[in-house]
Amino acid sequence: MGRDYSPAGAEPVFRLEGVRYLYNGRQVALDGINLTVGRGEQLALLGANGSGKSTLLKLLDGIFSPNAGRMQAMGRDVAAVAAGQDSFRFHREVGLVFQDPDVQLFSATVFDDVAFGPLQLGLSQAEVLRRCDEALQMMEISHLAKRAPFELSGGEKKRAAIASVLSLKPEVILLDEPTAALDPRTKWVLVNLIQKLGQDGKTIITATHELEIVPLIASRVIVLDENRQILADGPAQQVLNDTALLVKANLIHPELHYLGRSPSSLS
Numbered sequence: 001m002g003r004d005y006s007p008a009g010a011e012p013v014f015r016l017e018g019v020r021y022l023y024n025g026r027q028v029a030l031d032g033i034n035l036t037v038g039r040g041e042q043l044a045l046l047g048a049n050g051s052g053k054s055t056l057l058k059l060l061d062g063i064f065s066p067n068a069g070r071m072q073a074m075g076r077d078v079a080a081v082a083a084g085q086d087s088f089r090f091h092r093e094v095g096l097v098f099q100d101p102d103v104q105l106f107s108a109t110v111f112d113d114v115a116f117g118p119l120q121l122g123l124s125q126a127e128v129l130r131r132c133d134e135a136l137q138m139m140e141i142s143h144l145a146k147r148a149p150f151e152l153s154g155g156e157k158k159r160a161a162i163a164s165v166l167s168l169k170p171e172v173i174l175l176d177e178p179t180a181a182l183d184p185r186t187k188w189v190l191v192n193l194i195q196k197l198g199q200d201g202k203t204i205i206t207a208t209h210e211l212e213i214v215p216l217i218a219s220r221v222i223v224l225d226e227n228r229q230i231l232a233d234g235p236a237q238q239v240l241n242d243t244a245l246l247v248k249a250n251l252i253h254p255e256l257h258y259l260g261r262s263p264s265s266l267s
């Protein structure tokens, strides 16, 4: 399967060439990643546990820099961003919702967490309030604004973490398993939100294990395999219809997922 499905001629938001990332200098988390993401694309990032999804999103967010290979994000060298150079401006443009909301929420109240980004931007008080109200409403958590994050349920925390990134209004939104722990209605709210943000031209990359939401939120799918390499990169329907690939990547299991497929097609 080809590697680059970004729209022809679009200025890439991310360009990775032969990117390798190791934890503690020895634990390989990503290996030989080649990826170009065009402005305004909506991608889903799929892969088994430990295949490197969260690590890739942290690289794209300029938190980590590659141990080998070349990587540009928003026209900047990611190693420089990870070293703190121009990182304030970078993080106005690229926002990551972490897999674990406890990493994202650090303030005394949900409101303070959602207001943190806009306050850092130096916006007027009225604009900060407007953005917070909007983000809290989008995630349907206005009633939780005055609560401490530790007083929330798992799904409520997730919604607060998402709101804290939405209030920044970044051009590029990276979502690490955003629908995990969400009830179906909230999941649907989020799917609709991703669709709307996509229509507004935002670049959105969503790591998920939930295959059923993928065609709704992404036109292109990247699959990482258990060797921490890209196994597939292509149009969403094409990747999702490739049952053998999904089994190989440990995204479906013959005993668990029929997904409208006949059991024999999974073996």
Ligand SMILES: Nc1ncnc2c1ncn2[C@@H]1O[C@H](COP(=O)(O)OP(=O)(O)OP(=O)(O)O)[C@@H](O)[C@H]1O
Residues within 6 Å of the ligand: 023, 024, 027, 028, 029, 047, 048, 049, 050, 051, 052, 053, 054, 055, 056, 099
């Ligand atoms: N802080 C860390 N220190 C050392 N190794 C790590 C660390 N975080 C992740 N790893 C390792 O890096 C690899 C990729 O992990 P990563 O969290 O990116 O996977 P993932 O695809 O997001 O998995 P999951 O579906 O479970 O969230 C795994 O082998 C994991 O054990």
Ligand SMILES: [Mg+2]
Residues within 6 Å of the ligand: 053, 054, 055, 099, 176
């Ligand atoms: Mg992860």
